[in-house]
Amino acid sequence: MGTPVLVLLTQDLRLHDHPALTAALRGPGPVVPLFVLEPALLRRAARNRRAYLGEALADLRSALRARGGDLVLRRGDTAAEVLALARETGARTVHLSSGVSWFAARREEALRATGLEVRAHPGLTVVPPGGATPASGDHYKVFTPYWRAWESAAWRAVLPAPERLDLPDGLDPGELPDLEDSGEGVGVLAPDRVRGGQALARERLRSWLDLGLADYGDRHDDLPGAATSGLSADLRFGCLSPLEVATAARDLPGGSEYVRQLAWRDFHHQVTAAFPAINIRDYRPRDREWRTDPEALAAWKEGRTGVPIVDAGMRQLLREGFMHNRTRMITAAFLTKTLLVHWREGAAHFDAHLTDGDVANEYGNWQWTAGTGNDTRPNRAFNPSRQAKRFDPDGVYVRRHVPELAGLSGALAHTPWLEGFGEGVEGYPKPIADPGK
Template sequence: MQIHWHRDDLRAADNRGLAAAADAAAGTDGASGTAPSGGVLPVFVLDDGVLEYAGDARVRFMLDALDSLRAWYRDHGSDLLVVRGDPASILSALAREHDADRVVWNKGYSGFARDRDDRVRDALDDEGVEYDSFHDAIFHEPGSITTNAGDPYSVFTYFGRKWLDRPKADPVDAPDASALADVDGDPLPAIEELGFAAPDADVETAGTDAARDRLDTFCADGIFRYDEDRDYPTRGAVSRLSAHLAWGTIGIREVYAATEAAMERAENGGADVAGFTPEEQVDSVEEFQSQLAWREFYTHVLYFNPEVVTENYKEYEHDIEWRDDPEELRAWKRGETGYPIVDAGMRQLLDEAYMHNRVRMIVASFLTKDLRIDWRAGYDHFRTHLVDHDTANDNGGWQWAASTGTDAQPYFRIFNPMSQGERYDPDAEYITQYVPELRGVDADTIHEWHELSPVERAQVDTDYPAPIVDHSERREEALSMFEAARGDD
């Protein structure tokens, strides 16, 4: 028998570890097409070491994804065993109980994942059970894209060029039912049994079918407008695949293959997307593919620098003197800063466990530059509330915004939250969707909110708060803060 340990690969199709386990199981008797070795036993471990850092919305999505995956296994004459505890103890015990020949899983690249995998290997060694891990979540393993000197890249541009030029593996098929073990699993635990509550946020649908629906919808339209429209939160030009990639309800090879099919459509005369030439559509598909490269770049950065989860990637001569202001941090978390685009983003996070990417950059800049609060406070808040939390990408994004990360924006580039709102939400559609106090207020007034006098704001007759800080003043303070950390005279 082969045991496949599911982690953040909650799918059957395009799963390289699962496919390898199925091939090994079925290959013991290729003539009959059956699995004399007992087939593949699929297992998911509810690891308290992971749950410790989760939030209600993410756990809800995880349980729904597990439910969807379990349904697939049951439709194919098997089941998904879901067990809570320490993976090392559970997997070694299951291997002993089922007389397993081997335990397989797909590789994780964070320091936490690698330490956990080492403990699992040690436990399986003690049992005399073989094991193997497979490269699955990204196209190119850490260490495979390097500088000419053989070092990991710290600048995306050069990494991205090589990433785009490298051949990409094709998706792999889901295993046949004949390769799966005939087992029965226990019911999934309720979210409350795991120490969490039903989330206040409206969590999106999990599972491979939902992911494929997202991908199909995006590749029919949004991908061809992506380069032009992706920064505008109301234009619907983003894939919304982030949660599915984070939890692995869809494979990266399947996603990339769909983008290549879209590329072919664009190159052969263009898709039926009004206002965009075939050349512009090709550029848009390439831009989306480059975002997949960014995702992989940050995974490589995390692999070679696991300490970045808690430490600045970039070294400054002196410590950055972040402010400790619980009241301002609380206002930011609640979406009550008096800066409409910031508050809309923070409330979207609370409402949907998701935030548009351009707005993520805006709110992160506001926290680290306007409020001068440590990026780690923002990262922790996002980790708790985002259903699509991914350690490498979230950490990379936060350190980019804070000017502490690899290939980060320069410390002197500070987003003006009002001009960002005016540029990317000119009619205030996004703002008023999430900030109901401003519904009925004209867009110009919303975008000028920081410039209005107390009397003028009172005349608008809304409960929306005044700005908690002056952006111009805080910008100068942020510049001084970073210059002091750099040791500038």
């Protein structure tokens, strides 16, 4: 039997279409799939993401054991734990999927400093950062030209899941962590959060392709219909391969519109690869004067701004650990362009609750909406009243998430403080700002 090889798993918790794992299995030696739990990262992680991660790790271990292998779990500094396991097993090579965040870059740098051979692979996007680049510059700053380049870029072949893996004899795999009930992490555990793991993710993908995709082009902004894939957390943790999803969807009815959204995801990844400080610094500084308004920020976080479509989105976030993309834009624009509160305040709240939150897409979209990112129209407005009338015309979405307004009929749910409506609705606040601005 040959020399063991390590595969460091990060945001790629699956067996299907896993380039790093497939490359490791081409050698003659046993393959050691490893996940390192970094205490500092776990303490800062949303409780919804911690819970999903725990479920995904348990599911992956089960799938690996069914194939003769196992998932090795360690806790501590990633580079130190990888080096320790390499010395224990005699491994000299570690494979991993390339990330784009500042932390991912530092992690890979630290791994290379150990003296191990580090082989990085694609796997977190459809087209890897660098797979579509402009003639001048290291990345595309605007989506439309990126989309044209992305469409013409070559896609690698989708890889099959391995049938068999072998682990070195005598290796302690480590215990699965309790990430849901430990009480650590930030935010609150959403009662209706999505459950994690590649098995459930693949069920959701099959259901989406069979039952939802065909209507995506017409209904993806339909707030009451919730007609989106629901796969964002599965993609964020890599329980689904974005390439496999795109390949399966692109030639089906509705596929072209959906795949364009996966291209948006790739766009933000290539931006973040070039600008890894996207979660802390303005991508395009606008010299804006931001307001400090703790009361308004608290009202926004709790979904009690008095603007129904905003409050519905914020309460969906707390209830599900998820929010429809349309209301993500509406709520973010209300905070940054109506209340004039800094995008970092809003992004931090989203990050504390979103199961699908990650650096590239979460912060890329926040900056896009706030006008400091990649939007070519930095003063773009998302008037909540107009957005509500267009995407929730009968008030179904609002009444679903704001029970104080459940008794109002039709569009009246969007405007409970209309002039002449008396004192509004008991228990529901007056607007903290003019929703028309």
